[in-house]
Amino acid sequence: MIKHRLLIIGAGIAGQEVVRQIKNSGRKDIKVVAFVDDDETKQNTTIESIVVKGKISDLPKIVKTEQISQVLISTPSVNKGIVTRVSELLPPNFPKKILPSISSVILGRVDMSYVRDIDLSDLIGRPLVKANQELILKKTEGKTFLITGGAGSIGSEIVRQLYDSKAKNLVIVDAWEEGVFNLLEELKSVTHNISSRPKITAFIGNIRDGKRLEEIIKPNSIDVIIHAAAYKHVPLMEDNPTEAEKTNYFGTRNILKLASKYKINEFVLISTDKAVNPSSIMGKTKRKAELLMKKYSKKSKYNRYCAVRFGNVLNSSGSVVPKFLKQINSNLPLTITDKRMTRYFMSIPEAVSLVLLSWTIAKNGQILLLDMGQPIKIVDLAKNLIRLHGLEPNKDIDIIEVGIRPGEKLYEELSYDQNKLKVSGMDRIFIAEE
Numbered sequence: 073m074i075k076h077r078l079l080i081i082g083a084g085i086a087g088q089e090v091v092r093q094i095k096n097s098g099r100k101d102i103k104v105v106a107f108v109d110d111d112e113t114k115q116n117t118t119i120e121s122i123v124v125k126g127k128i129s130d131l132p133k134i135v136k137t138e139q140i141s142q143v144l145i146s147t148p149s150v151n152k153g154i155v156t157r158v159s160e161l162l163p164p165n166f167p168k169k170i171l172p173s174i175s176s177v178i179l180g181r182v183d184m185s186y187v188r189d190i191d192l193s194d195l196i197g198r199p200l201v202k203a204n205q206e207l208i209l210k211k212t213e214g215k216t217f218l219i220t221g222g223a224g225s226i227g228s229e230i231v232r233q234l235y236d237s238k239a240k241n242l243v244i245v246d247a248w249e250e251g252v253f254n255l256l257e258e259l260k261s262v263t264h265n266i267s268s269r270p271k272i273t274a275f276i277g278n279i280r281d282g283k284r285l286e287e288i289i290k291p292n293s294i295d296v297i298i299h300a301a302a303y304k305h306v307p308l309m310e311d312n313p314t315e316a317e318k319t320n321y322f323g324t325r326n327i328l329k330l331a332s333k334y335k336i337n338e339f340v341l342i343s344t345d346k347a348v349n350p351s352s353i354m355g356k357t358k359r360k361a362e363l364l365m366k367k368y369s370k371k372s373k374y375n376r377y378c379a380v381r382f383g384n385v386l387n388s389s390g391s392v393v394p395k396f397l398k399q400i401n402s403n404l405p406l407t408i409t410d411k412r413m414t415r416y417f418m419s420i421p422e423a424v425s426l427v428l429l430s431w432t433i434a435k436n437g438q439i440l441l442l443d444m445g446q447p448i449k450i451v452d453l454a455k456n457l458i459r460l461h462g463l464e465p466n467k468d469i470d471i472i473e474v475g476i477r478p479g480e481k482l483y484e485e486l487s488y489d490q491n492k493l494k495v496s497g498m499d500r501i502f503i504a505e506e
Contacts, residue, residue: 075101079140081128081158083107083119087146091120105138128154131161142167156456164462204429204498211432213238217270218294218336220279220327221301223251225388226342229424230298231272235259239270243292245285246301247278279323282330289330296338298431299327302358305390306346309354310478320357321364328368337372340431341365341379343439345416345484348381352479362439369437378434380427381504382442383416383484392450396457405470406454413476414483416444417453430501441486441493443500 078094080087091104106125107114114124125134134140145158145168158168217234221227222244228251234242246252252274259272273292277284279301302320303309309316324341331339343362346355362379369377387393392415399406423442430440455465463469476482487493492505 074103076103076142077105077138077140078102079106079108079131079134079138079143080104080122080146081108081131081143081154082146083109083111083114083122083124084146087144088120090144090146091122095120105140106134108134128157128161131158135162135166142169145170159456159459164459164464204432207432208425208428209238212428214240215295216241216243216293218243218245218289218292218297220245220297220299221342222246222274223248223255224300225385225420226424226427227298227300228255229420230300230427231255231259233421233424233428235262235269235272237270241292242270242272243288243294244272244274245277245279245288246274247276249276252276279326280318282326285326285330289334289336294334294336296340296431297327297331297336298340298342298427299324300342302342302361304344304354306352306354306479307477309357310352313353316353316357320354321360324361324364328364331377332368332371335372337374337376338431339365339368339375339377340427340434341377342427343379343381345381345383345444345486348485348488351481354479366437366439375436376434377436378431379439380430380434380442381439381486382418382423382426383444383486385418385420385423388420392453393457396454400458400461400463400469403469405472406458407472407474408450408454409474409476409480410482411449411451411473412482413450413480414447415450416447416484416486418442418444426500429498430496433496433498433501439504439506440496441502441504443502444486447483 080090087107094102094104104122107119107122108126108128108130109115109124110127115126117124125138131143135143143158143162143166145155155170162168212234217239219227219230219234219242222231223246227244227246231242231244244252244255256272256274262269275288277288279285301323303312303316328339330336341361344355344358346352347359347362348355350356350359362381365377365379369375384391396406426442430442434440451471454471458465458469458471465471487502487504488506494503494505496503
């Protein structure tokens, strides 16, 4: 019995593959009724026995005449323009799905099993970039990685992606016991068909504690350090400047000292756009960490030390998106600091994929920047998130300005001088000449 009359937006390779999979699976509950595509040459053509019945702007009419019960956005390189248009053309609660997720595209998966609801990562306006996985696999082969802050938002995704690499060992360090435990339990359940996986060793320890770090580094024959541990919350660090300095600067110094002592010649510092012309304690300590990396990079001609700088990642702990979600679920107004405020955003899997790619191509002492696309207004982010929940901004849920907090900027920058950026040879990765 047919439960869903499906319309697919995008008649390209991914959309065609969806049609084939539905046919081959023998599913009787889904019937693909039509394609829509903005490509003029595809109008009224038949693809995989399905007619392209119009453009995206024709959605309301086609949904009504064809009695469509669900739409699927199938274009992997979908941008926020398409998703926003679809959301605006259809009623808020109309079932809208997307294929595939950013992380599944990066890993090369196009499969019906990855169909999901539209989420905020689809609305941030970034063309999808697939990192060179073959290069990453080649560079990781046989190496032992130390990941500091390995249980955090970025650190844990670094661990996940390296777990799918050809690395020999992964050494995780974090002071957050519960986070380490949860990550290890998650990795135990991974069943992807990979013949061999890196050995994982987890340590509870604080990067401020040089002695503890040495106990971890000395016996483990580390080849590469990826340093993700840091305090990152701007207003909180304004109230706790010495703690920011101890972790973000002196913690980094502890690791670099040990890297030099034990001749670990590859080091990656995870940095932030807030290190550019810093207005906050957090930004200043991260800039000092960048400069410290440059200093230590000169200690040996065999070193390959670098920093990778990028903006905000969606759904990281303590960031604006989880806060908005909590407010929506509690039926509370969404609070923003200033309607003019903009930020760069990227999904966590894509950011980490590009961090690993940056490491493979970096030269000693370089600061590499991830191209974050266009900055997003926080107020627009709030409105889109409300709409994703089938509600209307400032009707069902209000958006309230509360004022800029200490240390915050209205907008962020990714480099000190945009005119001195150099291309790296890889999409979305630039080199800062500062």
